Amino acid sequence: MLFHVRMDVNLPQGMSDEEALKIKQTEKEYAQRLQEQGKWRHLWRIAGQYANISIFDVTDVDELHQILSNLPLFPYMQIEVMPICRHPSSVREGDK
Numbered sequence: 001m002l003f004h005v006r007m008d009v010n011l012p013q014g015m016s017d018e019e020a021l022k023i024k025q026t027e028k029e030y031a032q033r034l035q036e037q038g039k040w041r042h043l044w045r046i047a048g049q050y051a052n053i054s055i056f057d058v059t060d061v062d063e064l065h066q067i068l069s070n071l072p073l074f075p076y077m078q079i080e081v082m083p084i085c086r087h088p089s090s091v092r093e094g095d096k
Helices: 017-036 061-069
Strands: 002-009 040-045 051-057 077-084
Touching: 002 061, 017 040, 061 077
Parallel strands: none
Antiparallel strands: 002 051, 002 077, 040 051
8 A cells, every 4th residue: 555644853942963863863774774675665855844755655554553653753743644546547557
């Protein structure tokens, strides 16, 4: 199943720069592993915001929930999820 996910990050004001750098590095490693596995299919930054739009390709909503809730930045995120499917007029055969 494909899901469009928007993630907006709001780190707490009191978080130290060192702690922020550490959590961002852990997040990057986790996200890159998921991309290599094909679970996190696309990842785009929203210009001018600490936010992204992503496409996940997972078995079901439970797997997506597990992935998202394991993001190191999850406690600091507002997340919007939309299930998506291939449009019949799409010329991209690789999209499910």
